[in-house]
Amino acid sequence: MKFFIQKKGKLLIITSALLALATPALGQVRLTPDTLECHIVSFSAGLMMPGSGSNSAGLTQGNMRDLYPGPYLNFGLEWNYKYKSNWMLCFDGDFWFGTKDASNNLQQRNERLGDIYTHGGYAMGWGGYDGVVTAYNRSLSARPGIARIVTFLPQNPNSGLLLKLSGGWFMQKTVFNQDPDRPPVYQLRGDYQHLYDHLRNGVILTESVGFVFMSNYSTYINVKLTFELSQCWSWESRPYTIDNVMGVNGKDHSRYFDLLYGLRLTWMFPFTGKPTYDYYYY
Secondary structure (H helix, E strand, O other): OHHHHHHHHHHHHHHHHHHHHHHHHHHOOOEEEOOOOEEEEEEEEEEEEEEEEEEOOOOOOOOHHHHOOOOEEEEEEEEEEEOOOOEEEEEEEEEEEEOOOOOOOOOOHHHHOOOOEOOOOOEEOHHHOEEOEEEEEEEEEEEEEEEEEEEOOOOOOOOEEEEEEEEEEEEEEEEEEEOOOOOOOHHHOHHHHHHOOOOEEEEEEEEEEEEEEEOOOOOOOEEEEEEEEEEEEEEEOOOOEEEOOOOEEEOOOOEEEEEEEEEEEEEEEEOOOOOOEEEOOO
16 A cells, blocks of 8 residues: 555656646747837848929920830848837938939930030030930939838747838939040039039928738848839029030029839848747746
8 A cells, every 4th residue: 555655756756747748848839029229220222213293494305204215223231120019210311313324324415415416416525526425314312210010920029010100301403424535525614514514402291001011030031112103392502504405505403303113122120139028838
């Protein structure tokens, strides 16, 4: 009898120990990751198209699409601070330029620079020889903003639908590049080129919608794909402008409104480790 009681006691102890070890193993079956709170640095690339535009003075062929036909290539650098609530503070810096005809996309160039080109369409260089000039657009923008990630799956609360609103400053201008092996065209060198470069500054407002994926297991697999629509309000920054197509020879007092739209792919680098997990024991 005593031997049976001792055996039964040892069996009870072993059974209790096995149950204690099994409990956390069962608890790890159900787990969900936490949302991250961290800084995020991102690099982006996209394709933009200029939409319709208008101007206050009724000038013809003076909006962004008229000056520089699309599409434009866009490259950007972004900083975000993401809260655990999936709200984000954002700051974007963008640089874009035209892709049509390589780096020579100023529309109606010969007519716009009529005082520089001959009737045969050649730029008049030093000594009466022909110069070679390319003319293309360059634009910059800087935009603070706010964004929100709407989560669909509890298994990955850092991914989902992205809604974003940003706005700030932008600049656009025509850049002239001359062939160094050909005679220089002095009307497009130094301060003289400011008469023709259509330098404009203004305000840009951008709405974005897309999808964000942030991996639970890798710091480097974090991307977002967004569709963006931008409204641009700008004005001429030069005191004197020459453009024979627009009929401007003096100060351009018009105010311009332009639309831009396109797709952007972004690669994100969060400054944090992998998400932590919530464990449930039962």
